[in-house]
Amino acid sequence: MPxxxxxxxxxxxxxxxxxxxxxxxxxxxxxxxxxxxxxxxDSSTDAPAGRGARVIASDGAFADTAHTSADFxxxxxxxxxxxxxxxxxxxxxxxxxxxxxGIRVTRDECHVRTVDITxxxxx
Numbered sequence: 585m586p587x588x589x590x591x592x593x594x595x596x597x598x599x600x601x602x603x604x605x606x607x608x609x610x611x612x613x614x615x616x617x618x619x620x621x622x623x624x625x626d627s628s629t630d631a632p633a634g635r636g637a638r639v640i641a642s643d644g645a646f647a648d649t650a651h652t653s654a655d656f657x658x659x660x661x662x663x664x665x666x667x668x669x670x671x672x673x674x675x676x677x678x679x680x681x682x683x684x685x686g687i688r689v690t691r692d693e694c695h696v697r698t699v700d701i702t703x704x705x706x707x
Contacts, residue, residue: 618661
């Protein structure tokens, strides 16, 4: 009986090292997923308006900021693999600042459950 236990422990240990839950059979990937993905749009035309925008996701003292060059429309991925309750702010030249709070991000066995948001900016 002791040898059976030892073998089982080795299998469980090996499965855990590759990101697998031996009790549920779930295999986790090694990618880092964004907690929040923000698509920035013009509220009048629905055209992409993310080029050069500054997008901030904050949760208490934590803040993640994406600010790209003028040749990237988005979407913007923020707060990778971090669950929490966020406020998202978008600052874009030529538009009023946009903000949404109370965005709740949860996680499953492996990763955060990404929340997709569309920020519709007012000129």
